[in-house]
Amino acid sequence: MDASPDPAARRFALVGPRFFAYVDAIRETLERKGHVARYHDERHANTVTAKLLYRLGWYARFPARKRQHLDEVARRVLADGATDVLLVATEAVDRPFVQRLVDAGVRVHGYTWDSLENKPAWMAYMDLLGGRGSFDPQDCATHGFSYIPLFGEAAYADARHAREPGPPVHDIAFCGTLHSNRADHLAALQAYAHRRGLQLELLLFFHSKLLLA
Template identity: 45%
Template sequence: MTGAVSGRRLAVVGPTFFSYTQAIVAEFQRRGVSIVATFDEKHSNRVHDKILYRLGLAHHRLSALPRHLRAVTDGIIAASATDVLLVGVEVIDRAFVERLVQRDIRVHFYTWDGTANKDRFLSYLDLLSSRATFDPSDAARHAMAYVPLFAEAVFDERRHVSAPSRDLDVGFCGTVHSSRADIVTALMDVERPRPLRLQLMLYYHSRRLFALKALVSASAKRLLPQISDRSFSKEAIAAMFARSRYILDVPHPGQAGMTARTFEALLAGARLLTFGPAARTLLPDSFADRIATVTDAMELGRIDFDVAAPLPPLTDGQRYFLSIERFVDQLLTLMMPDPED
């Protein structure tokens, strides 16, 4: 792969409010890939603008987005990039990709969303030099490579040997969207001889908007006092995972790929308590005894959280599968195939 990397100049476009983009860039740099520029695909991450993006109202004629995307392509061209990686993007359009391809710049794509949630990339799929997704169903449907997500090294169980020995039964960290409020409150209400020891790190981009949800949702009303509109640090999340016997994972509705939480929970040495049925089939068999799947909130009450024995340390093979190193290895193979192969 060294020969393929040599001479390539990579620009990366993705959401800056997700730490995943920065982690991917850092791992590329560690491999010797020349990162000449990074850009946020969105012109603003203010709450008001995030709402417009979420409602699909950012592409109108008076929006700042078209000017911003033009400025991004100008920046990529000025940086003399040979390759561009679009990672986790949702607002990039065909005109953006066409302009780069016309300059003989190779454009690559990776998404951690399914087409059921964000499908704008389908309009420019034919222009891409490589394309990959975390969703195996989309991979088969749209002739994309299947590349599962990853966990960053901060979650590695070996970094938290001084943490209290799994003194929490269940931990959960995530944005409280869709059905998550109902699921979290169902977990809080599980009847058992000893109350569950829970730690909840609940995020929503606006407490005011969540308060409006609380007017019509009893579950949201109960969770409102615990909602934060500031994101949690990776270090704080990893520390909580290291103390938890189970980590609750609730994918987006209709999502077929494994979430980042899947990888983070397992790398932290915890068991995965997931509403994503794909985890059992998509993870290697060696993880089978570390996964508990549920299909609805009522099943939470049937899990015996006390019976699970301590887990052995992860093997090197398990750790590699969960890691950003494996993830970037796969992307590099797709993006920069060695001429000697």
């Protein structure tokens, strides 16, 4: 990491999946606030096969390749002199990785935009995190997370206010990934909208047909 001219600035390492542009947006926000921030991919590869094996828990049962990669990430984080590590919606990170950083004096924080039901690995190291944030109100109430909306930055609020005025096109709109038990919830939402005579728009996406299956 490059040295920061501000002695009060922190040196952040962001660890998470290479996933849309959310992690980059968080990194850029930290840099605008005067901090130093560097991103590290938690996965050793982002091929469809590798993602599938991570999602199905293959590397949890046969962790040698994952362990090698996470050990290298931890080495780079410590060599960079990071003061803080922010785990962003991680799936591959495990307790030994977090414990190594904490033992070295690094403050480790976590933020996820998904329910812990879909992030069970977090439960193994949650007690080691110095700060925990989520946009899931139930997890915040149950586990003491700070509630942080995903699009809480001012830039997103400005974009919302800048849109052209006019009547809404839809009563309810859902935009998100199709996975786990989300189809059941969406079916219930569709039934509710139908009963109430509401216009529902679904904008769904998935990583690949293989992962969706």
